[in-house]
Every structure is written in structure tokens, then in C-alpha cells.
Amino acid sequence: MSDSPVLHGSNKRQRYESLVDQLYQDVFRYALWVCKNQPMAEDLVQETFLRAWRSLDSLENDKAAKAWLFTILRRENARQYERYRPELVDIEGQSIADAGDQEPDQRMERQLLLSAIKRLDQEYREPLLLQVIGGFSGKEIAEIMDLNNNTVMTRLFRARSKLKQDFGVDAEEVD
Amino acid sequence: MDEIEFRKRVDSDPDNIDQELLNAAASNPELQAIIDRSRHLNSKLHSLAQATTAPESLKARLLEIPEQEDGQARPPRRAVFFQYYAAAACLLLAVAVGLLMSGEQGPTAGEIAFGEQVIEHLYHEAAELDAINAGNLQRSFGMPAINQVMANSGSRFGSGEIFSTMPVRYANPCLVANPYNSSHLIVQTEQGAINILTIDNSPVSQEFSIGDERFSGIIIPMNGGNLIIVGEKNQNLDGYRNSFENQLEWII
Known part of the structure; x- marks a missing residue:
């Protein structure tokens, strides 16, 4: 099972903040792969957490929080963009491959892997x-x-x- | 277990290889090499996946959501739809009176029905409009994201100049009236939130006003489709019309 967050706090607001704190990075990374575009990925993450906040009371098992968020994101992406989105120019792929301090060989290797994933x-x-x-x-x-x-x-x-x-x-x- | 089965079990989850496979590999270098190669690839995948980090500003925006939601006076959904039906009756009356006064040939029944659907659509987005007007929705879409949405209706804004003073707080591809593809932007102006909708077709062939007890706007036929501008009833949209009409480009 995926790493399960422990949602701290006894009230809804505290649980939500704990959810954001522990999971927003992973949710953003997945959104960026899905959208291939940072502004759209950020909007998708924002919509995902908005819907999560609205229905946080329905999350009974904290261990399922991460899968729950990813499911919301996939549904929201399908609802908002998937049917309509034209082919995007992939401006983020380059930045994914270039992220971090790397030697040219490592950068090339990442770009090759990135291309292979996209294919x-x-x-x-x-x-x-x-x-x-x-x-x-x-x-x-x-x-x-x-x-x-x-x-x-x-x-x-x-x-x-x-x-x-x-x-x-x-x-x-x-x- | 044959090699294909071994590969399948290793490659389906290299981070959680079960003991049976590890035992088999311990006495078989070829099988061990399969595990090593799979783990080697997986470490590169993890490294690539973790290479990006979300901007801190995103976290701040996410943490603001509860406050924005709590500060939002949102009518119950049932009330929203009641408002719509009451509003639709007012819309028909307003169009009929307007035509009587002007003496011009008015919109067809189909065009009036289309106007009603536009108003209905706005009530579906009422929560966003209220949040923007209350200052609780502060996000701002950039031009790439705006034009991605606009592409749904075969249109685009050639320049982002217009949005430098009127930030786009909401952008969504939608179906205002099936089967017409539409794009819906909500911009924040000095007078409050204004809806800009574009349709990739021309369900309306002549310009006419739409409105109800809350909203007021205009449907403008253009060469590539329809442009619709709608604000709250007390807003004066005249100053915005030319800007949007002039900067809107139809790409299909």
C-alpha cells in the first residue's frame, strides 16, 4: 500500500491542512504528467483540493486519503479537460528532464527515459x-x-x- | 515458474518483489540479473518522477480554500434552480417587451431558447461568480491556459493585453447548449465578475439582448461563431464589448 498520511487534528480544517501538507507535492507531480502544462496542472490540483475540502467528511479512512485524492484528480481532469483538450505543446517535458543539477549525460538519459514514457x-x-x-x-x-x-x-x-x-x-x- | 512468468512478476512491481522470486534468483544469476535490471530502471523512474516540485504559491492557494469556501454565501442548489425557472419566465417577458418597443424583427423562438440556455448555464457557475465578486477566488489564468480553453470553441485571444487589467478567474470548456462547443471565461472587472462565452457555431444569427432578474448581457453573432457577454444586471457592459469583440480571433 502507498505511504499513508496521518491526518493530524480533530477538526475538518486541521485534517485538510494536514492533507495538503503531506500530499500536495505528489498530487501536483501527477497532475503535471497528466496535463503536460504547469498552469493547467496547478489549476487541476486546486480543483482537486477544493472538491476534497467539500467532501472531506466522507473520507472515513485516512489511509485511503492519497488514493482518494488521485481519484478525484482523475475524475476532475476527465470532467474539465479530457474531452476537449487539444494536443498540447509539451513545454513541461523539457523542464521535468532538466530539473536538478545534472551532468549532461544524466540529462540526456532523463530525456530519453521521458521520451520513452511518453511513447x-x-x-x-x-x-x-x-x-x-x-x-x-x-x-x-x-x-x-x-x-x-x-x-x-x-x-x-x-x-x-x-x-x-x-x-x-x-x-x-x-x- | 518459467522465465516469462518470473519477468512478469518482477516487472509489475520491482519495489515489492516477493520472497519466492528472491529465493529463485539467489540460485540463478540470470534471474538475479532480471531483478537487478528491473530495479535499475525503477530507480531511474523514481528519480525522474521526483524531479519536479510544486511551487510554494500553490500550497498557499490550497491552504486558502477553506477560508474562501466558508466566506462564500452559497444558495442551496434547489434555490438556484428555482431562481432559474423564475428567471426564464422573466427573460421571455423581457425579450417580448423589448421587441414590441423597438418594432424590429426579433430573435426566433430557437434563438430565444438558446438565450435561456445561456442564462441557465450561468446559474450553474453561480458559485464561482459569487466567489469572485466576494474576492474569494483570486487565481489568475495565464494566456496559454486561456487559449487552451478557448480552443474548445475554435477561438483565441491574440493578445493578453486585455487581461492585464481584467484577470481571468475562471476558464472552462463547456457545453452551454448541446451540441455547440463553448468556452467560458469569467473575468474580474472594476464592476465585478463578467462572463465571456464563445460558441464554435452560430446558433444566433442576429444580435439581441438577454437577461433576467439577476443577469444582463448580449449575444453577438460574429464570422466564426457567437460571442456572449453577460454581467450582473447593474453592470454596464458597453465599455467591454469592443475590447473583447476586437481581440477575439476565430481559428476554425
Whole structure:
């Protein structure tokens, strides 16, 4: 199971602040992959937490908070943008690959990996990102995506197989 | 267990490889290499995934949400729809009286019905309008995000100049009236929130005013579609019309 936040505080406001504090980074990272555009990702995160605040009382199990937020985000994204969004110019991909202090070789490697992830079909990319960014188990991903567990595990396997093939991991020596 | 099954179980979750697989790999270097390569790739994936961080300003905005929501006088949903039905009757009366006074050929029944749907749509977004007017919704959309939304209705604003004094607080692709694709912006002006809607078609072929007990506005047919500007009844929209009409471009 993904790292479970402990929502501190006895009242709704305190629980919400604890939710933001512990999870907004992961939610933003996932939103950025989904939107490929920072302003839109920030808006999507804002809408996600707005809806979370409004229905926070319905969250009975704090351990499910992260999966709950990601589910809200996916629904909100589908509701707001997915049907209508034109193909975006991916201006954020470059910044994802360039983030941090890196040697040119490392930067190139990240860009290659980023390109390989983007080339994955959405049905493979989505569970992979939920696992890598959200830290979700196969069962949690199955619930978020409304799929069965075997389907999720197969898609994760295929996603990594394709990445290895594209990224050349199978051919290289591992340190 | 054959190698394909082994690979499948490793690659589906390299961070949680079960003991059975680890035991099998301990006595088989080829299987161990599969695990090592999978973990190697996964560490690169994690590193890439963690490479970006959210801006601090986003956290601050998220923490403001409860205050904004608590300070918002939001009518119960049922009341909103009651307001709408009452408003729709007033709209019909207002259009009919307006036509009688002007003596001009007025909008068709279909166009009047379309005007009603526009007003209905505004009540769906009443919470956002109220929040902007109360100063509780302070976010501001940039031009890339604005034009992403505008693209839904085949339109765009060529310059962001107009929004330097009228920040866009809300931007959403929507269906004001099925099947017309629409874009809905709410801008904050000195007089309060104003709705700017564009439709990728021309459900209305002649300009006419719409309004009810709360809203007042105009539907403007243009070459590429319809532009709709609606504000609260007490707002004077004349000063904004030219700006939006002149800077709006139709791209399809």
C-alpha cells in the first residue's frame, strides 16, 4: 500500500491542512504528467483540493486519503479537460528532464527515459505513473482505475518491458 | 515458474518483489540479473518522477480554500434552480417587451431558447461568480491556459493585453447548449465578475439582448461563431464589448 498520511487534528480544517501538507507535492507531480502544462496542472490540483475540502467528511479512512485524492484528480481532469483538450505543446517535458543539477549525460538519459514514457500507450503509462509517483499497490491502482488487479499487473509489466526495450536497459550493464 | 512468468512478476512491481522470486534468483544469476535490471530502471523512474516540485504559491492557494469556501454565501442548489425557472419566465417577458418597443424583427423562438440556455448555464457557475465578486477566488489564468480553453470553441485571444487589467478567474470548456462547443471565461472587472462565452457555431444569427432578474448581457453573432457577454444586471457592459469583440480571433 502507498505511504499513508496521518491526518493530524480533530477538526475538518486541521485534517485538510494536514492533507495538503503531506500530499500536495505528489498530487501536483501527477497532475503535471497528466496535463503536460504547469498552469493547467496547478489549476487541476486546486480543483482537486477544493472538491476534497467539500467532501472531506466522507473520507472515513485516512489511509485511503492519497488514493482518494488521485481519484478525484482523475475524475476532475476527465470532467474539465479530457474531452476537449487539444494536443498540447509539451513545454513541461523539457523542464521535468532538466530539473536538478545534472551532468549532461544524466540529462540526456532523463530525456530519453521521458521520451520513452511518453511513447507508451496511455493504458500502460497511466498505471505506471500511479505506481511510480503515487506509490500505489496494484490493488490500489485497480481501484483508482476501476480495473481488475490482474489487468493492472499485466499493464505494468508491459509498460516496463516496453520502456526497457526503448530505453535499452536489457542491453546495458547494471552498476 | 518459467522465465516469462518470473519477468512478469518482477516487472509489475520491482519495489515489492516477493520472497519466492528472491529465493529463485539467489540460485540463478540470470534471474538475479532480471531483478537487478528491473530495479535499475525503477530507480531511474523514481528519480525522474521526483524531479519536479510544486511551487510554494500553490500550497498557499490550497491552504486558502477553506477560508474562501466558508466566506462564500452559497444558495442551496434547489434555490438556484428555482431562481432559474423564475428567471426564464422573466427573460421571455423581457425579450417580448423589448421587441414590441423597438418594432424590429426579433430573435426566433430557437434563438430565444438558446438565450435561456445561456442564462441557465450561468446559474450553474453561480458559485464561482459569487466567489469572485466576494474576492474569494483570486487565481489568475495565464494566456496559454486561456487559449487552451478557448480552443474548445475554435477561438483565441491574440493578445493578453486585455487581461492585464481584467484577470481571468475562471476558464472552462463547456457545453452551454448541446451540441455547440463553448468556452467560458469569467473575468474580474472594476464592476465585478463578467462572463465571456464563445460558441464554435452560430446558433444566433442576429444580435439581441438577454437577461433576467439577476443577469444582463448580449449575444453577438460574429464570422466564426457567437460571442456572449453577460454581467450582473447593474453592470454596464458597453465599455467591454469592443475590447473583447476586437481581440477575439476565430481559428476554425
